[in-house]
Amino acid sequence: MSMIEQLAAIGDDAESRAAEVATLAELDSLGSELLGKRSRLGELKKGLRDLDEDERRAAGRALNDANARVQAALDARRADLEAQERRRRLDDERLDLTETIATRALGHLHLVTQTHDRLEDVFVGMGFTVAEGPEVETDWYNFQALNIPESHPARSMWDTLYVDLGPPESTVLRTHTSPVQIRVMEGGPPPIYSIMPGRVYRRDTADASHMPVFHQIEGLVVDKGISFADLAGTLEAFTTAYFGGAIHSRLRPSYFPFTEPSAEYDINCLFCLGEGCQTCGRTGWMELGGCGMVHPNVFASVGYDPEEWSGFAFGFGTDRLSMNRHGINDIRELFTNDIRFLTQF
Ligand code: PHE
DSSP states (O other): OOHHHHHHHHHHHHHHHHHHOOSHHHHHHHHHHHHSTTSHHHHHHHHGGGSOHHHHHHHHHHHHHHHHHHHHHHHHHHHHHHHHHHHHHHHHTOOOOOOOOOGGGOOOOOHHHHHHHHHHHHHHHTTOEEOOOOSEEEHHHHTGGGTOOTTOGGGGGSOOEEOSSSSTTSEEEOSSSTHHHHHHHHTSOSOEEEEEEEEEEOOOOOBTTBOSEEEEEEEEEEETTOOHHHHHHHHHHHHHHHHOTTOOEEEEEEEETTEEEEEEEEEEOTTTTTSOOTTTTTSSEEEEEEEEEEOHHHHHHTTOOTTTOEEEEEEEESHHHHHHHHTOOOTTHHHHOOHHHHTTO
């Protein structure tokens, strides 16, 4: 093979091998292999000295051209690899500034509302309808229509918050949901099977078990021939439907001006199921609220004939139900609206 042919082969070989190199490091070692002292080109250069003057000049020029061709192939590949490397680095360092919509952004019903919804479901399943009344009431609805005349000693059962409206002490924040009984009865004739959930207010200092605002659910049944047995049976049916078959109810004699006879409504302790524990003061029972047969004077205030109709009413606090169910030991949590607390339920 003539020297010209050998140089052409070296150039071809350099071009195809440079194109296959994948990294800059590989390209560097290919460069020294093709252009270094021990390379094929290097050896041919050494051979120049054995040639005579004319041949040497021609061969020297051909060698320089071949050298330049190899160098050009390496430089071209270097430019490619550096461009690739730059693209890769830009991709790696790219900041993703896409805005995404937080999946937790939707809220949900407050724990107390969830509890009222569940209570309503059970009573609606038993044939009751749901009614509501105002939280700012007149003295008449909150007290007088419920057989609690002015200066009646029973008024001290409720530490009343008054609203500065009208004559002194004529407007109150309702101290219980019982005034809604009056409004429901005023709304139409019996039969009535209603429950009335809502917020009530009493002059109380906030602590772990008291709040000046809390929640009750009232029940009222008025029909022909309603007896105390119907009251006891309804509360027992509600108790097992809401709390499950292990929890039962009992009634203890008590006093309320708007019911006669009156009773306290207790259920088995939800923690010890009646065994007796610290939460229930070792009695095995938890007090939920009051109940009784609607007093004839209450029927009289709404124009119902107590000879024709009879009925029962009950009212109990609902905050404690949410607290027992979820192991909450401070009632203030239900009202401070700390999002870290609320999102747990
Ligand atoms: N309103 C009473 C209370 O808040 C509870 C009650 C309601 C008692 C209905 C009897 C009948 O203490």
